[in-house]
Amino acid sequence: MDNHYPDLATVARRHTAGVLTLTLNRPESRNAMSLVMVEELLLSLRQAEADCAVRIVVLRGAGGQFCSGGDIKDMAAARMRPISEGVDPIAAVSARFGQLCLAYARTPLAVIAVLEGSVMGGGFGLACVADVALATTDTHFRLPETSLGLVPAQIAPFLVERLGYSEAKRLAVTGGQLNAQQALQLRLIHELHADSTNLDQALQATIAKIKMCAPGAIAATKSLIARARLTPVQDLIDDAACVFAAAARGTEGIEGGNAFLQKRKANWAQ
Secondary structure (H helix, E strand, O other), X not given: OOOOOOOOOOEEEEEEOXXXXXXXXXXXHOOOEOHXXXXXXXXXXXXXXXXXXXXXXXXXXXXXXXXXXXXXXXXXXXXXXXXXXXXXXXXXXXXXXXXXXXXXXXXOOEEEEEEOOEXXXXXXXHHHHOOEEEEEOOOEEEOOHHHHOOOOOOOXXXXXXXXXXXHHHHHHHOOOEEEHHHHHHOOOOOEEEOOHHHHHHHHHHHXXXXXXXXXXXXXXXXXXXXXXXXXXXXXXXXXXXXXXXXXXXXXXXXXXXHHHHOOOOOXXXX
């Protein structure tokens, strides 16, 4: 193990063989997401993106739970602070979580979410931004905001991105409660497994598949797919051609072609 990522106050970190595992580590609150945790997750992602040894980020929770949503203590504290110079403390808390979701949604690294127990509110949002989401059959998902008189404000764009407009709206107006099978049917998650042992085996299989793909090609593909959601096809043709040409002329493209012809693994898959 090559672990040069020490644990933080609310996030346990382990780096081994190109995989940085970030474990939300507040089991006493079912890993409720505090402001400290948001900052630590952002810091960890920035460090991972700057570390050429990291190819994959895994998000999971301690104690058999993923995340029970935002920490109500932080929201209560923000509500007690006055609006100063046009800045609402509650809005600032919300925006920071939105920045977290966006950072993980748009990172060039591959992101896997390993989901168990409760996946609520902000945890639901993190599940939506992961490239691959794996869960156990007893995992339960909920968007409780509207039932509490609140709005899933920062999660909303990622709900639409993951589930589509119709399902996102349905979940929001019904206080969305899903069991694991329903989450699979909606493609909120991509795989469902019987227990934690099978879940860990599935995680390792997913990691192995990702490692067979070139990291630079993954980053470029994620960026192009993100643009393709909102850009007419005709407006992407030339840009996509340039992206493809850069990859084909680059070291990964040359190595990938040589590896194919020589019937061997590419150097990034060793």
